[in-house]
Amino acid sequence: MSNILEISGVNKTFGGLHALSDVNLQIEEGETHAIIGPNGAGKSTLLNCCIGRLIPDSGSVTFDGNNMIGMAPHDINHAGMVRIFQTPEIFPDLTLLQNMMIPALAKRDGTFKFNPFKSLVGEKAILEEAHATLADFELDKFHDQLGGSISRGDKRRLELAMGIIQHPKLLLLDEPTAGMARHDTNRTIELLKSERMSNMTKVIIEHDMHVVFSLADRISVLVRGHIITTGTPEEIKNDPKVKEAYLGESEDE
Amino acid sequence: MDAILIQILNGLDKGGAYALIALGLTLTFGTLGVVNFAHGALFMMGAFCAVLFNKILTISKKVKDESITFFDAYKETPYLEIWWGDTGTAIIDYSVPLSIFFAIPVMLLVGVIMERGLIKHFYKREHADQILVTFGLAIVIQEIIRHFFGANPIPTPAPEIVSGSAAVGAFFGLNENLVYPWWRLIYLAFSLSIIAAVFAFLKFTTFGMVVRAGMADRETVELLGINVQKRFTVVFGIATVVAGLAGVMYAPILPPDYHMGMDFLVLSFVVVVVGGMGSLGGAVLAGFMLGLLQSFASMNEVKAILPGIDQIIIYLVAVVILLVRPRGLMGREGVFED
Amino acid sequence: MIKKILSSNPLIMLIFSAVVLSAPIWLTPLGANYPDLLQKFAIFGIFAIGYNILFGLTGYLSFGHATFLGIGSYTAVWSFKLLTMNILPAIILAMIVSGVFALVIGYLSLRRSGIYFSILTLAFAQMAYSLAYSVFTPITNGETGLQLSQQDPRVLDAMAGIAVTDGIPSTNLFGTLIKSMDGYFGFYVAAVMLIIAFYISLKIFRSPFGMKLRAIKSNQTRMKYTGFNTRPYLLTAFVISGMYAGLAGGLLASIDPLAGAERMQWTASGEVVLMTILGGVGTLIGPMLGATIIKYFENIFSALNDSELHNIFDFLPAGMQEFMVTVVSPFVGEGWHLTLGLVFMIVVIFLPGGIMQGLNNLFGFIKRLFGLGGSSSSAADTVSKGEAS
Numbered sequence: 001m002s003n004i005l006e007i008s009g010v011n012k013t014f015g016g017l018h019a020l021s022d023v024n025l026q027i028e029e030g031e032t033h034a035i036i037g038p039n040g041a042g043k044s045t046l047l048n049c050c051i052g053r054l055i056p057d058s059g060s061v062t063f064d065g066n067n068m069i070g071m072a073p074h075d076i077n078h079a080g081m082v083r084i085f086q087t088p089e090i091f092p093d094l095t096l097l098q099n100m101m102i103p104a105l106a107k108r109d110g111t112f113k114f115n116p117f118k119s120l121v122g123e124k125a126i127l128e129e130a131h132a133t134l135a136d137f138e139l140d141k142f143h144d145q146l147g148g149s150i151s152r153g154d155k156r157r158l159e160l161a162m163g164i165i166q167h168p169k170l171l172l173l174d175e176p177t178a179g180m181a182r183h184d185t186n187r188t189i190e191l192l193k194s195e196r197m198s199n200m201t202k203v204i205i206e207h208d209m210h211v212v213f214s215l216a217d218r219i220s221v222l223v224r225g226h227i228i229t230t231g232t233p234e235e236i237k238n239d240p241k242v243k244e245a246y247l248g249e250s251e252d253e
Numbered sequence: 254m255d256a257i258l259i260q261i262l263n264g265l266d267k268g269g270a271y272a273l274i275a276l277g278l279t280l281t282f283g284t285l286g287v288v289n290f291a292h293g294a295l296f297m298m299g300a301f302c303a304v305l306f307n308k309i310l311t312i313s314k315k316v317k318d319e320s321i322t323f324f325d326a327y328k329e330t331p332y333l334e335i336w337w338g339d340t341g342t343a344i345i346d347y348s349v350p351l352s353i354f355f356a357i358p359v360m361l362l363v364g365v366i367m368e369r370g371l372i373k374h375f376y377k378r379e380h381a382d383q384i385l386v387t388f389g390l391a392i393v394i395q396e397i398i399r400h401f402f403g404a405n406p407i408p409t410p411a412p413e414i415v416s417g418s419a420a421v422g423a424f425f426g427l428n429e430n431l432v433y434p435w436w437r438l439i440y441l442a443f444s445l446s447i448i449a450a451v452f453a454f455l456k457f458t459t460f461g462m463v464v465r466a467g468m469a470d471r472e473t474v475e476l477l478g479i480n481v482q483k484r485f486t487v488v489f490g491i492a493t494v495v496a497g498l499a500g501v502m503y504a505p506i507l508p509p510d511y512h513m514g515m516d517f518l519v520l521s522f523v524v525v526v527v528g529g530m531g532s533l534g535g536a537v538l539a540g541f542m543l544g545l546l547q548s549f550a551s552m553n554e555v556k557a558i559l560p561g562i563d564q565i566i567i568y569l570v571a572v573v574i575l576l577v578r579p580r581g582l583m584g585r586e587g588v589f590e591d
Numbered sequence: 592m593i594k595k596i597l598s599s600n601p602l603i604m605l606i607f608s609a610v611v612l613s614a615p616i617w618l619t620p621l622g623a624n625y626p627d628l629l630q631k632f633a634i635f636g637i638f639a640i641g642y643n644i645l646f647g648l649t650g651y652l653s654f655g656h657a658t659f660l661g662i663g664s665y666t667a668v669w670s671f672k673l674l675t676m677n678i679l680p681a682i683i684l685a686m687i688v689s690g691v692f693a694l695v696i697g698y699l700s701l702r703r704s705g706i707y708f709s710i711l712t713l714a715f716a717q718m719a720y721s722l723a724y725s726v727f728t729p730i731t732n733g734e735t736g737l738q739l740s741q742q743d744p745r746v747l748d749a750m751a752g753i754a755v756t757d758g759i760p761s762t763n764l765f766g767t768l769i770k771s772m773d774g775y776f777g778f779y780v781a782a783v784m785l786i787i788a789f790y791i792s793l794k795i796f797r798s799p800f801g802m803k804l805r806a807i808k809s810n811q812t813r814m815k816y817t818g819f820n821t822r823p824y825l826l827t828a829f830v831i832s833g834m835y836a837g838l839a840g841g842l843l844a845s846i847d848p849l850a851g852a853e854r855m856q857w858t859a860s861g862e863v864v865l866m867t868i869l870g871g872v873g874t875l876i877g878p879m880l881g882a883t884i885i886k887y888f889e890n891i892f893s894a895l896n897d898s899e900l901h902n903i904f905d906f907l908p909a910g911m912q913e914f915m916v917t918v919v920s921p922f923v924g925e926g927w928h929l930t931l932g933l934v935f936m937i938v939v940i941f942l943p944g945g946i947m948q949g950l951n952n953l954f955g956f957i958k959r960l961f962g963l964g965g966s967s968s969s970a971a972d973t974v975s976k977g978e979a980s
Contacts, residue, residue: 051816072815072820073815073816074815074816074817074818074819074820074821077816077817077818078818082816083816085816089810089812089813089816090810090813091805091806091809091810091813092809092810093805093808093809094802094805094806094809098802098805098806101799101802102802102803102806102814102817103817103818105799105802105803106817106818106819107818109799110818111818111819111820112819112820112823112824113799113800114800114827115798115799115800116791116794116795116798116800116801117794117798118798118799118800119600119794119797119798120797120798120799120801120802121598121797123799126799147809162817166817166818288706371940374940380705380706381650381652381709382939382943384652384706384709385652385864385868385935385939386936386939386940388861388864388935389932389933389935389936389939390932390936391932392928392929392931392932392935393929393932393933393936395928395932396926396928396929396932397929399925400921400926400929404925515858519713519717519857522710522713523710523714526707526710530706560725560726561721561722561725561726561727564718564721564722564724564725564726565717565718565721565722568714568715568717568718568721569718571710571711571714572699572711572714572715572718575703575707575710575711575714576699576702576703576711579703579707
């Protein structure tokens with residue numbers, strides 16, 4: 001299998017703090033790759049370096065054969081890498097249907113398109129796809145409600161749907177189940193395992209080991225800015241280094 | 254050389270006023286997180302405190318004019334003169350500096366009412382809403398002042414003894430004939446001491462320390478269990494009083510009229526932005542810097558090369574600073590970056 | 592029913608045009624049926640509708656849009672002086688020149704967002720205002736303002752053989768004087784422009800482009816990570832609204848061929864913000880409504896004086912009459928701005944959605960009162976938020 005994302009030698013410091021030191025990571029096409037690690041290990045920083053929110057001090061991020069460093073977030077999106085945020089980032093003042101249309105339009109229109117005389121109602125293909133994706137995520141019944149008015153769990157599923165509708169080559173998920181009740185967590189796991197998403201390449205940052213072991217094909221462990229090991233769930237479970245890293249940390253997991 | 258000295262003094266003078274207004278504005282930004290478009294109106298109210306106080310002191314009664322003997326003539330004589338003779342006259346003469354003591358409680362009251370009655374409800378609203386509601390308030394204050402004091406500027410003289418000019422030329426070893434109005438020198442000294450007082454207050458009192466901590470990181474301070482909200486009222490009051498004092502003492506320099514606040518508001522916003530939102534030191538530095546720049550831009554030699562530069566220099570600097578260094582001279586990261 | 596009508600563009604346009612063009616008739620009972628005022632309604636309606644495309648859709652609060660109005664007026668007057676007294680070239684040029692200025696100012700200002708953006712636009716506006724009074728006096732004629740004179744070249748008119756024999760010529764549209772029909776012709780020209788302007792705004796509101804602008808207002812960060820380069824979107828909205836302002840400025844000059852820098856003062860920019868807020872930010876018809884209401888009451892209130900107040904309260908007993916006059920007089924005449932400021936504050940505090948929100952609440956209330964339909968989403972709601980559904 002070929003690597004779709006290659007992170008090599010990435011360093012990032014904030015002030016004197018080494019958030020990431022010499023991180024190397026390869027994501028294979030089609031796999032679900034989980035990154036785990038204690039709080040403050042640099043997981044979110046790593047994602048931010050991939051999608052253009054942060055620029056690493058050194059190292060390279062290559063996605064689908066192209067260098068991503070220094071690229072604007074919108075260009076990275078069009079390259080096919082889409083991120084789902086930990087705090088749901090949706091459009092609170094738009095209806096759910098519109099929330100879905102925006103990413104669909106991004107896919108079609110590119111980074112900028114001036115079409116003030118086109119009618120929204122006439123966008124049949126986009127509307128259809130938006131409705132269908134909402135339905136897949138059991139949100140279609142809310143389609144004319146405002147994004148800001150639905151529950152937090154629904155918002156997170158909405159954001160997931162907004163990512164999926166763009167058919168990304170790689171989906172980056174930042175703690176997709178954090179703060180969710182067990183019921184919602186299970187629903188999210190099911191969604192991520194569903195036909196529509198199971199073959200999609202995914203990187204998941206997660207604390208919940210139940211989620212990690214239900215989904216991941218491979219797992220990398222990030223501790224204090226270092227990737228200490230990468231392997232299959234079985235390998236990770238039995239790795240003494242991982243145990244040490246987790247047991248050595250505080251109990252705040 | 255002579256011209257340059259005068260321009261430096263002019264610039265420092267203007268800069269003093271800008272710094273005082275901007276200081277209050279940035280204090281409100283930094284601690285309360287509120288964009289106050291009515292701040293210029295507070296400066297204007299300060300100036301009108303001087304006017305009002307003068308009017309109160311000169312409440313008069315018709316008294317028979319003894320110097321005219323042909324017929325019964327009457328003249329308006331202030332009660333103060335009737336009661337206390339020369340002492341009364343002296344008090345009236347000193348009405349502007351004395352009105353400081355009148356302005357402080359008045360402005361404090363205005364500030365507290367404004368914060369409790371209006372601003373408080375806008376802490377959680379968008380900046381755009383804050384701008385809009387305070388803009389409306391500024392119009393209201395302005396129109397009320399106009400209703401009572403009319404539309405024309407009201408000359409408010411400084412005390413007789415400092416109405417002349419100081420021989421600054423001789424003092425600096427330059428041209429003997431070079432003079433500068435005393436009152437403007439006093440204003441400069443006054444603004445410097447108010448700035449010093451505000452900084453000392455914030456630096457050396459516990460209250461000030463909490464305020465500074467709140468400016469640096471509001472959430473942490475709230476986590477410490479310190480009730481920041483209650484202190485906001487006081488901070489707003491201080492900002493109001495500082496703006497008011499800047500206005501009181503400015504009255505002899507620029508006869509107050511009802512829309513002087515709007516003119517100063519735009520300028521002081523520019524000052525705050527150039528200094529860096531929420532940076533007290535930045536506001537003072539930028540105030541004096543822009544005052545000086547404006548003075549030098551209005552020199553004939555400069556205008557000959559760059560016509561009209563005196564009119565736009567401040568805005569030009571603001572645009573350049575905002576585009577090149579959006580945080581201003583001394584602003585911190587992340588302040589007011591939506 | 593209402594929902595259906597409001598979702599159909601041709602029907603909306605039909606109703607809007609009918610209401611605008613019949614304004615001279617239905618405004619008669621309100622005492623607003625004279626061309627001067629009607630023209631103001633239309634022109635400031637255009638200004639506010641355009642401003643709403645920027646502020647209402649993207650949420651970027653510009654405090655400098657009067658600059659573009661002023662530039663439009665200057666351009667139009669120059670077109671009357673140099674080219675022709677026909678207003679069509681003047682209006683087109685006004686829009687183009689304002690658009691160019693908006694492009695430059697917008698490009699620079701939009702490098703920042705939030706309050707920094709507001710202050711940048713304010714700084715540019717103040718610069719333009721100061722320069723109009725100083726360096727650009729040869730173009731703007733400084734404090735006197737730019738005026739026509741009999742000696743102006745008017746190249747196109749001269750070529751067409753139109754000579755001016757006596758006095759200053761009047762503006763026209765292909766030969767029909769703007770002042771003809773007792774001035775109503777001027778109103779109808781402005782009204783047609785308003786209808787076109789409203790139609791374009793309606794199309795933008797209901798286009799993918801318009802929805803993207805609303806999405807930027809809602810969550811700009813999300814927009815960027817969704818694959819949109821937000822800056823060109825914002826700049827386009829800025830330029831469009833600048834051109835609307837230019838059109839309004841050009842129309843003002845077409846009706847009264849004068850241009851002065853006071854039109855560019857930042858308090859004038861504040862006025863258009865006020866109109867938009869009062870009517871309802873981000874709604875289709877709100878800004879137009881706000882502009883009309885403000886201009887209407889400005890006209891009535893600012894003309895009132897104490898003796899007229901005495902007439903109005905004539906029906907009261909003498910003591911009450913005096914009392915009412917004393918209470919009301921600070922709010923009218925010169926004090927009109929006080930009323931305006933108060934109304935503005937009240938709207939921002941209690942009704943951030945403006946009159947449209949008020950109407951919406953009222954509809955909702957009536958519906959609930961009569962138990963019609965359980966849903967609270969009313970017709971006005973659809974216009975303001977759910978354009979796509």
